[in-house]
Amino acid sequence: MSPRHGPGGRPQPRSGQASDLTHVVVAFDDNRLASELFGQFDQNLATIEKLLGVDVVARGNQVTIRGGAEACAQARLALDLLYVRLTQGHPIGTGDVEGAIRMAEDAESQLALPSLEPKGRLAMAQIATRRRTVMARNPAQDAYIRAMDRAELVFGIGPAGTGKTYLAVAYAAALIERGDVARLILSRPAVEAGERLGFLPGDMKEKVDPYLRPLYDALYDMLPAERVERGLSSGMIEVAPLAFMRGRTLANAVVILDEAQNTTSMQMKMFLTRLGEGSKMIVTGDPTQVDLPPGQVSGLAEAIDLLGDVEGIVQIRFADTDVVRHPLVARIVRAYDAATPAPSAVRRHGGRP
Structure with missing residues (x-):
């Protein structure tokens, strides 16, 4: 899959300092679910790029996230939340992706912090x-x-x-x-x-x-x-x-x-x-x-x-x-x-x- 970029080319870290750039690699166990997670033509990853200002590249069942440290952590959390939803048999749409991003952005709040699944992934209340x-x-x-x-x-x-x-x-x-x-x-x-x-x-x-x-x-x-x-x-x-x-x-x-x-x-x-x-x-x-x-x-x-x-x-x-x-x-x-x-x-x- 070819990499894509957020608005205006490669996203800049939120602080605007190159020293804050980081990258995170996330691997998912199930290739089929990973494909559903990324969305048709990687549209779900594009949404994460646009809303969080990161660069997301998918290859196989892995995703590499580049950008500011905080934004990368939030993108990873959003992907984890969506993957848990898929493992439980629930489809995801654009609204679910945007919701997971809002959940990740607000994760500092203890009331908004989702619970951990046995495998360490985060789960939204249901x-x-x-x-x-x-x-x-x-x-x-x-x-x-x-x-x-x-x-x-x-x-x-x-x-x-x-x-x-x-x-x-x-x-x-x-x-x-x-x-x-x-x-x-x-x-x-x-x-x-x-x-x-x-x-x-x-x-x-x-x-x-x-x-x-x-x-x-x-x-x-x-x-x-x-x-x-x-x-x-x-x-x-x-x-x-x-x-x-x-x-x-x-x-x-x-x-x-x-x-x-x-x-x-x-x-x-x-x-x-x-x-x-x-x-x-x-x-x-x-x-x-x-x-x-x-x-x-x-x-x-x-x-x-x-x-x-x-x-x-x-x-x-x-x-x-x-x-x-x-x-x-x-x-x-x-x-x-x-x-x-x-x-x-x-x-x-x-x-x-």
């Missing part, structure tokens, strides 16, 4: 369900999955497209399948953007289903349809508007509150105090997309300020760089963020486990 295995694609997702493992209450806060709801439903489905909890309860505020249930046609189920559709979609993506239908019929899986939570104690369950930015202060307090023995709660939302009437405080914004130092609660903050949808979504989020005042500061990987 969630295994009957239909698919979902792997973290960036440091924030990795921290989020690990937080759900160790904490009883997790806040996933950030813009659309970062995987907050999808990963929460995947994690809940995995707990149900393993028998770690007896029930899965999915909830959202049912009043959004000035619309009220009373003005919608149909019975109560028909009124609230449109609001809960994203939760249904994620659930069907994780579990076989017949399993979901049986769970909904038996009550093992419950999808309900937030108003239906009042007066209940939710024990031995995993409970997800989505679109939490549209809760009032009173609703959020009511929801959080439903937590019972043997349960986990996951709260997701974007404080920049509040549909409450003007002047009304978002229950999510208040909760993340009040509960930041409470033991047993972890807050994971996603940014526009963590968007895993179409790249244009990240640019849209950045444009809107630039035009609006910043919400209350929330630590990216804060809280106490």
Whole structure:
């Protein structure tokens, strides 16, 4: 394979000093997986070159990385992360490559540092369900999955497209399948953007289903349809508007509150105090997309300020760089963020486990 270079010819080390130039040689055990790792026409290696400013040359099952010491270390880590994904039977695409690079760049953070596999390679956090295995694609997702493992209450806060709801439903489905909890309860505020249930046609189920559709979609993506239908019929899986939570104690369950930015202060307090023995709660939302009437405080914004130092609660903050949808979504989020005042500061990987 012929060597390629990043933008502007051979990449320069980040410090700009020739003395910082180094090279790293990485060998992979499986030639077939190495070929998949490099990508068609070495496109995955080209992405690493472009984003990290290194020169990557592949020959056979080996890769030689040249550039600044820090960038070379990050490129090697990114390749290790992607190779582990392939050894576990998961394909990789452009989004996975970019996610691995972000993971490598953020590896100094202990919460974002992936765990070691038996052979010494690094692995991103993952969630295994009957239909698919979902792997973290960036440091924030990795921290989020690990937080759900160790904490009883997790806040996933950030813009659309970062995987907050999808990963929460995947994690809940995995707990149900393993028998770690007896029930899965999915909830959202049912009043959004000035619309009220009373003005919608149909019975109560028909009124609230449109609001809960994203939760249904994620659930069907994780579990076989017949399993979901049986769970909904038996009550093992419950999808309900937030108003239906009042007066209940939710024990031995995993409970997800989505679109939490549209809760009032009173609703959020009511929801959080439903937590019972043997349960986990996951709260997701974007404080920049509040549909409450003007002047009304978002229950999510208040909760993340009040509960930041409470033991047993972890807050994971996603940014526009963590968007895993179409790249244009990240640019849209950045444009809107630039035009609006910043919400209350929330630590990216804060809280106490």
